Amino acid sequence: MSTRKQRIHNLDVTVWVGKRGTSAVTEELNDQLAEQEFVKIKFHRAARADGDAEELATELAEQTNATVVQTRGHTAVLER
Template sequence: MSQDLRERAHDVDATLRVGKSGLDPVVDELRSQLQDRDLVKVKFLRSARGGTTTEELAEQLAERADAELIRTRGHTAVFH
């Protein structure tokens, strides 16, 4: 994982939010956004987390969207 991507991830605004509907509604949207931009930041709302962690949800989303998880911090994750 590139240090450059981690540094650039800091300045990216969250363009997707995962809420109570879970990951299903955002998988295709994440794929689509990654075609247009290098990095996409996703915010995991409290209603999406339930009994799981942001890290677990981010890993699941990365796998389902064929994306690379760059980092998680707090309740957000950055994908490439």
């Protein structure tokens, strides 16, 4: 059985945030969080004009009633 840390590390990115910002992915993220424990998100350069990955991940977590598990570079993992 893999540990929580290993499961998070092995996740594929399934949500990409681009120039349309976090509001463009909120519904998709909500759907994915309803179906799986963790969701990995990548923030493209255009999205980061509105803030760094940590700020954007926190914003998405608030919008989807989720928790930021990890941010690393331009990616974040959320759970609900």
